[in-house]
Amino acid sequence: MEEYKLIIPIVAKDISLIISNIEKIKNYLNSYKLVFIGNAELKNLLPNYDYVEFIDENAIFSNLNIGTIKEILVQKTGVGNRAGWYFQQFLKMAYSQHCEDEYYLVWDSDTLPLEEICFFNADKKPYLSYRTFEKHDLPYFDTIKNIFNIETVINSESRSYVVEHMLFNTKIMRALISNIESNLSLSGNTFFEKIMDAVPHKNLNLSGFSEFETYVAFVMKDYPDFYVSRFWNNLRCGKIFLGEQPDEESLQWISKAFVSVSIERYDKEWKIFRINAIRKMDFVNVYNFFYPIIRTKFNIRMFLRKYFKHIYLKILNLKQ
Secondary structure (H helix, E strand, C coil): CCCEEEEEECCHHHHHHHHHCHHHHHHHCCCCEEEEEECHHHHHHCCCCCCEEEEEHHHCCCCCCHHHHHHHHHHHHCCCCCHHHHHHHHHHHHHHHCCCCCEEEEECCCEEECCCCCCECCCCCEEEEEEECCHHHCHHHHHHHHHHCCCCCCCCCCEECCCCEEEEEHHHHHHHHHHHHCCCCCCCCCHHHHHHHHCCHHHCCCCCCCHHHHHHHHHHHHCCCCCEEEECCEECEHHHHHCCCCCHHHHHHHCCCCCEEEECCCCCCCHHHHCHHHHCCCHHHHHHHHHHHHHHHHHHHHHHHHHHHHHHHHHHHHHC
């Protein structure tokens, strides 16, 4: 059995959910150590267990810090509000420079496993998890084309690998970083500077880059037989059903339908799911009934995001 560390970038808002479920996270994900990466002030908030390790986010990679990323964004667009979003992705990539194992598993801090999960098949090949592709994933591939100087991206319109985790092979991630840094058509010296230069200007302060999709594109291009793909069954809108701090009974309720659940900050709990009569129903039936309503609300939000994006781009063009 392959050994690997579990890597979780964190911010202060993540601590409560993580501490409440830390043993579940470790045991269900089969990692021998949990490595949290965050601001140095968070170290003392984590439990002092022998399987817990903390790394200061500013010590991962030379000159990689939230201030540097924000400065790049401000220079390019005048706005730096997406700096943290890019920063946590770069941290996941940069950890490869510290990793001594063949693999490391990155996991979203707002996601809880609901059962024991294996990340290798019977032939010991690692899994790449995917979900259904959606149109709002498209901007990632514009950046990928610029990073690799290619016209098309394999699997860019069939599957999305932007799920809540990824098992990175350390050597492949290092090769990816080296490949990016050797691209002389992109400005900057470090991989993160070049990635920021590869993101189309219109997407820089939106969702212009995915470390997962970029890694998969590199794997498909240079290591096509290394992984096997599998569908990932995660309940992304978990907060709607369970609230911010789901108890064990609530997690058991949804575990027959999903392998993991995300408690995303922008969602709001629907109080109707606290009613005992509903909690006694099979969650599959509850989910199938309410999900079309939830999905409609999500589609409206994405439509409004697209509308405001259009206004944002107009403002951006006026500044140029």
